[in-house]
Amino acid sequence: MTDPSALPDLPLPEQRQSAIGHDATRSAVLAQLADRRLPGAIMLHGPQGIGKATLAFELAVAILTATGDESQHRVSEQVAAMAHPNLSVLRRRPKDAKGYYSVIRVEDVRELRDGLHHTRGRTGHRIAILDAIDDCNPNAANALLKTLEEPPADTTFLLISHRPGQLLPTIRSRCHNLALRPLSNDQIADVVTASLPELDGAALDRAIQLSGGRPRRAFETLALGENSPVGALQLWLRQPEAAPIAAELQLADALGGDAQGPDMSFAREILNDWLATEMREAAMQPGARRRLASATDLWEKAGALLGEADSVNLDMKQTLVVIFDAIRKHCALNANPVEPA
The missing domain is CATH 1.10.8 (Helicase, Ruva Protein; domain 3)
Structure with a gap:
């Protein structure tokens, strides 16, 4: 199964099989494996791009080796080739020669479920990796929930999630949840x-x-190029209210010229991260009701504007001008940490 999120010229998670960092999570799962008390479903969640999928395949090799009758080297080779009969991987499927479906569909989940109920191809545990469960559409998520409620024997699901808060609470409750954190420099x-x-x-x-x-x-x-405006965006986000309005216009012009380009894609991730951090910090700040309400409105406004720009092909430059202006006003409004009684 090809990986729709693969980066050119870099090994895939199933080929790496050795995640750097995440020692506490690794140790917790391996201890469960050693004690023969693996849960039916483990959710590895955290920010996208921190190595969750690589760790999932590393754990899959360890589980398949410990419960099977082949050497780790042999198991590792088969996993790298996606050829181990006790390993199933569910990702967004190819739609045609040019691209992938935007979601994991209910028929994809049913195919996985039916395969897991067949006689296993080899001695040992079976592993099903969903990379990522966030890609499931509502029907697929409901079909997966039914499988998690009545999982096949000696099978462990490794679910990868970048946004666990947006998943069905009933799915999260069926999993042993393990949070992964960003890595050090x-x-x-x-x-x-x-x-x-x-x-x-x-x-x-x-x-x-x-x-x-x-x-x-x-x-x-x-x-990205050495002169990418992404770095300028990060600098601007440190103190938007102090920057001249002309800086917003320059950033929007530099980033929005190619709405599908790598600079804009990167910029959207940075904006989403900044907005999520602002909401989280506001929620944790005692008495910051005004800041939290403003941050929530800002998150919803930015998401709606970017979504509309994508769906009807609006001018991304103008969309960014509106978002940057809203961010500046939010920061100016909440520059004073003391709120009125």
């Missing part, structure tokens, strides 16, 4: 140099600075 450097050992120091430093603790984002940074 040193760990990001280890991941990047493992794939790109000849990378020069300046490029590596820039990738680390823009990664936000996500190896995937570090690799995406390397695909």
